[in-house]
Amino acid sequence: MKKAFLSIIFSLFAIMVFADDGSRLWLKYDLIKDQKQKLSYIKFSKFIAGNTENPTLQKAAEELQSGFAGLLGTKTIISPKSTSLSGGIILEVSNNQSLTQSLNEDGFAIFARNGNIVISSKSAVGVLYGAFELLRNIQTLQAIGQNIVSNPRVKIRMLNHWDNANGTVERGYAGSSMWKWNELPFRIDPRYVAYARANAAIGINATSINNVNASSRFLTAEYLEKIKAVADVLRPYGIRVFISVNFRSPRTLGGLKTSDPLDPEVRKWWNEKTKEIHQYIPDFGGYLVKANSEGEPGPQDYGRTHADGANMLAEAMKPFSGIVIWRAFVYNADPNGDRFKEAFEQFKPLDGKFDEKVIVQVKNGPIDFMPREPFHPMFGGFSNTKLAMEFQITQEYLGQSTHLTYLAPMFKECLDTDTYAKGKGSTVAKVIDGSLYNSQVSLMAGVANTGSDANWCGHPFNQANWYAFGRLAWDNTLSSEKIAKEWIGMALTNDEKAKVQINEMMQKSLPTYISYTYPLGLSHMMGEGHHYGPEPWLTKAARPDWTSIYYHRADSIGLGFDRTGKMSNALNLYTKEVREMWGNPDKCDLNYLMWFHHIAWNKKLSTGNTLWEELCYRYYNGVVEVQKLQKDWTNLKPYIDTETFGSVSARLKIQEKEAIWWRDACVLYFQEFAKTPIPSSLTPPNRNLEEVKKLVEIYHLR
Ligand code: GCW
Secondary structure, three states: OHHHHHHHHHHHHHHHHHOOOOOOOOOOOOOOOOHHHHHHHHOOOOEEEOOOOOHHHHHHHHHHHHHHHHHHOOOOEEEOOOOOOOOOEEEEEOOOHHHHOOOOOOOEEEEEEOOEEEEEEOOHHHHHHHHHHHHHHHHOOOOOOOOEEEOOOOOEEEEEOOEOOOOOEOOOOOOOOOOOOOOOOOOOOHHHHHHHHHHHOOOOOEEEOOOOOOOHHHHOHHHHHHHHHHHHHHHHHOOEEEEEEOOOHHHHOOOOOOOOOOOHHHHHHHHHHHHHHHHHOOOOOEEEEOOOOOOOOOHHHHOOOHHHHHHHHHHHHOOOOOEEEEEOOOOOOOOOOOHHHHHHHHHHHHOOOOOOOEEEEEEOOOOOOOOOOOOOOOOOOOOOOOEEEEEEOOOOOOOOOOOOOOOHHHHHHHHHOEOOEOEOOOEHHHHHOOOOOOOOOOEEEEEOOOOOOOOOOOOHHHHHHHHHHHHHHHOOOOOHHHHHHHHHHHHOOOOHHHHHHHHHHHHHHHHHHHHHHOHHHOOOOEOOOOOOOEOOOOOOOOOHHHOOHHHHOOOOOEEOOOOOOOOOOHHHHOOHHHHHHHHOOOOOOHHHHHHHOOEEOOOEOOOOOEHHHHHHHHHHHHHHHHHHHHHHHHHOHHHOOHHHHHHHHHHHHHHHHHHHHHHHHHHHHHHHHHOOOOOOOOOOOOOOHHHHHHHHHHHHHO
C-alpha cells in the first residue's frame, strides 16, 4: 500500500518535473546534461559583479544568477562591486572609448579579461542584452569567452498588442489578453515580469499595450494608473510603453464638440493629455494611431490630412522624448479601384509633410498580411518620410494556432527584397533600419501573438515567430535557419540531429502552408470575418474589397489580378527594376504571378505545366508536405517533451484535415472556371463543391 502510494507520488513528481507546458518560452534554463560542456561554463560562475544599484544591471545579474542555477546547478553570488577575483562575470557600463566605439546605444561587447567574462555596453540595457546573449550561448551549448560585438540595427523594436479593455484580443489565438485590466494596478500578474524577460532576451524595447482599434478608455486617469503599473514592471527591462489612441478622444473623453486636429481646443486637449500621461509614465514611448481605416475616426472626418492629424499629436509630444506612430493601413471601399495602390496614393502627397517626431508604420505588403505579399510599394517610394515596418506575428491568415508555420522566411523575404530606390542594394531592410535615408529613428513592429494560454502563443511553434521577430528587429541579417536553431535549442531540444530535422520542418512549413492555401501568388480567399479556412467563392461582403472574387478575379479565361499598365497599373508604384522583375508574366517569379497578372488557364508556365495543372499540383503537393511534416514529427518523439510532442502532433492532424479542406475547396471552385479535369496523376476530391461549401457554413455556426 505504502509502496503504491510512494510510486504514485513519484510519478506525479516526474510529471511535474518533466512535463513542459511551454510557459518558460526560450528561458527554460534546464540543467545541462553534457558534463564537459557544463564544466566549461561553471569556470565562469563564481560570481556576478556589477553596480546593482542600477535596476537594469540588477535584473541582468539576477537573470544570470537564476540562469546559472538552472543550467549549471551553481549558487552564484552577486557582488555589487567590481572585484579582483577571477572566474566570474563582470557587468559594466563603460565610457571607455576604445571599448565602446564600435557600439551604439543598446549594443554590447562580450570578451574575456583576467579570467572573467566581461559584458560591456554604453548603457545598462545594453549590458542586459549582453547577459541574455551569454545565456543564449550557454543554453545552446556554444563556447563562451570569445569576443562578441552586437548592435541592434533598428532603434525601436516593438510589439503591438491588439488587446482590448474587456480582455479579448483582436486576432488573438492564444486565449484572452495577458493584461488583467480588472486587477491592475493592485495586482501585478507574475506574467508581466516573465513577458519583460522574454522580450528583453530578444532585444524588444517597446510595446503598445492596446488594440489599434482603440478605446478612448485607455486615456482615462483610471487606465493611466493601470498602464503606469505595467510600465513600472517593464522599465528595468528597457521596455517603453506606448498607447494606441482613438482619434475621437477629445470628443468622447474631453467633451469637446469636435476632434478636428486644427481646432485650438482640440490641440490643447491633446497637449494636456500628453502632459498628464507623463505624470504617470515619465518615459512614455508615444502614441500609435490607426486613423480613417476600417471605420476608425481620423483627421479626414474633418477634411484634414493624415499629416495634420499626426503633426498635431507630434506637437503635443514635443516637450517629451516620445514619438507618434501613424499607421498607413488605409483603403477606401472602391469596387473599381485597386486596394494595392490606396495607401501609397493617399500618403504620397504627404511625403515630406510629417513632423520629425512622426514615423509612418506600413504593413509589409500592400494588402493585409497575406501569406505571401510583394513588399509594400511605399518602401522605396517615399524618401522624405520615416517609415516603419509592421509585421504580423499573430497568424491571422497563416493557420492561426492550428497550422505549423514558421514566419522568419516570410519576414526575411520581405526585408531582403531590393526596392532599387537608390540603386541596387536598396533593400527593404535598409529602408527600415534607417541606413538608406540616413534616418535617426527606426522602428520595426510586430503584431503580438501572446495570450493567456499557458504557453503564451497557442501552437507551441508559434513561440518561434515571436522569437524570430525580435531577433530580426535586432539584426535583419540573421538567417532564418540560425534563428530557428537558437529557438529549438532553447525551447525544444539541443540534440544535434533533432535540431537539424526540426529546423528543416520549420523551413518547409511556410512554403507548405502557401502551397495548399495561396499558391502562385493568390491572396485573400479566407473565411469571411474570422479569416479561417477557405472561402474563394465569397462574392458579397460589407465591402467589395472584403470579398474573395475582388482578389483572385477568376473567369472563364484565367486567374489573377492584372496590375500591369493594361489594368490597375499598381506595378507603376515600384521602381523600374522592380517593374521589370514582376511586370513580365513570362519572367515573373511564379510565387508572385497572380499578384500581378491575369493568366489564361491553358497558358504554359516555366515549369512546363499549364496554369491549371500547376495550380492543382501545388494544392495537392501542399497536402503531401503536411503529411511529411507529420511523419518527421513522429520520428522526433524521443527528443521532445511529452506535452509539447502531443500538442504538436494533434495540431498537425488538424492541419492535415484542413489542408485537404483548402485543397478541395480551391481546386473544385476554380475548376468551375477552368472547366478542365484535374490532372490524371492526382486523385480527385471525394466530395463536390457544394459539400465543401457547407463546411464553411458549419464553421460560421461555431
Ligand atoms: O488584418 C486586419 C484585421 C483587423 C485589424 C486590421 C488592422 C486591428 O483583420 O482585425 O484591426 O487589419 O491592421 O488595423
